Amino acid sequence: MCTDRYRTRYRGSVEPGRARPAGRPRAFDADAALDAAVRVFWAQGYEGASLDDLTAAMGITRTSLYRAFGNKEQLFGRVLARYTETAAAYALRAVGRPTAREVAREFLDGAVQATTDPSSPAGCLGVQGALAVGSAGTAARGVLASWREAGAALLRDRFERSLQDGDLPAGTDPALLARHLMTVANGVAVQAATGVGESELRVVVDMTLSSWPPSPRG
Amino acid sequence: MCTDRYRTRYRGSVEPGRARPAGRPRAFDADAALDAAVRVFWAQGYEGASLDDLTAAMGITRTSLYRAFGNKEQLFGRVLARYTETAAAYALRAVGRPTAREVAREFLDGAVQATTDPSSPAGCLGVQGALAVGSAGTAARGVLASWREAGAALLRDRFERSLQDGDLPAGTDPALLARHLMTVANGVAVQAATGVGESELRVVVDMTLSSWPPSPRG
DNA sequence: TCCGTTGTGCACCGATCGGTACCGAACCCA
DNA sequence: TGGGTTCGGTACCGATCGGTGCACAACGGA
Known part of the structure; x- marks a missing residue:
């Protein structure tokens, strides 16, 4: 059964001149399946993406996934390569x-x-590929997002006070200043987690502070 | 058995004037156990920290953990609060x-x-609490760290060429410029994952570029 | 028509996950 | 010394994890 569907899908994904390989042809488009896997890993991270999530999004069975892509880790490698040449x-x-x-x-x-x-999913696969979490961790994820937002709010309120005191030039947006600092601080956290040492990050911070507060127009 | 040990530890963790609560006293220092849990979550993230990891580091059994801290999610809440008032x-x-x-x-x-x-563990608990992964994901974690480093190297090589061409002022460190951009970009990724929109991040980027290349001394 | 090869689908594996029932141990109070 | 209460340790639960064995289907070639 389903011969027509197989035929159609297969022929659609192979350039006309190529000789068809031996054996039963694949019933799905491997590139489309890979793109679907990219989105799942992007949104849920490596561990957060279960094989059930992946196979459901890719529209194939467990067995087909393993035969076509090896295992979960090798699939993730293919996904990262695909992400690099598209979204990144x-x-x-x-x-x-x-x-x-x-x-x-x-x-x-x-x-x-x-x-x-x-x-597309929010964020960067390269950063949150190991940042996003599965269904068990979505609660913790929300808690942490709120925690980071609380930090931004803390800085914003402080800069509003600076604005009233004339400590910051009129017309400055306290929320944007706070967001700028939080962005650099979060970037520092990612760098540190990647293994970058203190001395190098200190210079990065010095660069950021060399012109602060920054003007919103470059 | 072990009565002496129990007595000692318990009395050590309670202020002298307080009435001892009814029932069998706790055999461990709850604050010390919480500090140990902070380090585990910090290093391995929420999902990456299994109950076995936590109990091993805290030196208590599963049952004691649940009786003292509720469940994993509530323990994480306590951990985040403790982290906020110490490392953060x-x-x-x-x-x-x-x-x-x-x-x-x-x-x-x-x-x-x-x-x-x-x-302490590298990075920030608030960022990688949902970033770090368990033993199953350490390989993917390393792959992603290498991927981010490759991005930094790409920029660094490009800026070295700029330096040779006179496009950048002499004395500039191409590696630090690249690191600075990667830091901002990774911070942007975290912000986006937290839910910050494009327009706000665009202004943050404009702020960064308003004085670029930055001088290493602020 | 038969064979070799490859893909598909189902059922299943051992391991690990977070969470708990149960019972004895260790305390306070009467 | 006997209840009431809390803690500790073992042994276990159902659910989910990544991964696989096996039989059958669909193809090319002989």
Whole structure:
């Protein structure tokens, strides 16, 4: 049964000139399945993405997944490669720019666009691939997001007071200043978790503070 | 058996004037056990920290943990509160400073120190509480760390070329420029995952680029 | 028509997860 | 010395995890 469906899907995913390999043809589009796996890992992280989640999103069975992609870890490798050449392509685009300043602009703009695109999971697979959690940890995830927001609110309230005291130039947005600091601090946390040491991060922070408060227009 | 040990530990953790509660006294120091739990969650994240990991580090049994702290989620709440008033105390210290600039300096300096202290797990519990993974995900974790490092290397190589071309001022450190951009980009990813939208992050990026390349001394 | 090869689907594996029932031990009070 | 109460340790629960064995289906080639 289902021969027609198999035929159609298979022929649709193979260029006309290629010789068909031996054995029963695959009943699904491997590239489409991989794209579906990207979204699952992106949204739920490595451990948070169960095989049931993956197979459901990819529309294939456990056995087909293992035959086509090896195991979960190897699938994640394929997913990361695919992510790099699609959603994270802005990095390669950026380093192709003619000046260092344009590189920086393109890199950060691309990061914002990729991590906030409503048609994709929020954030970056490379950061939260091991950050997101499964269903058991969604509660803790929410608690931590609130915790970080509380930190931003703490800074914002403080800067509002600075604004009233004339400690900050009029027209400054306290919420944006707070968000800027939180962004750098969270980035520092990710760098530290990656293994970057204190001395190097100290210089990064010095760079950030070399012109502070920053003006919102570059 | 073990009566002496129980007596000693119990009396040591209760102020002398307090009436001892009814029933068998606790055989462990709840505060010390909580501190141990902080380190486990900090290093391994919420889901990555199994009850076996926690009980082993805290030196108590499963039953004692549930009786003293409720369940895993409630224990995590206690852990987060404890973390806030110890390792993350720099945030409250920062907002107590007299000027906005000193607030920013203290906040970022404190973040660096807390996340890179060799006597504690690397990173920030608030960020990687849902970032770190258990034993099953350590491989993926390493892959992702390498992936982020590859991104930093990509930028660094590009800026080295800029330096040779005279596109960047002599004396600039390409590695530090790359690290600075990666830090902001990773921070953006965390913000986006927390729910911050594109427009707000765009302004944050504009702030970063308003003076770029930054000088290493603020 | 038969064979070799590859994909599919079902049922199942051992391991580990968070959480708990149960009972004896250790305390206070009467 | 005997209840009341809380804590500690063992042994266990159902659910879920990643991964697999096996029989059958669908193809190319002989």
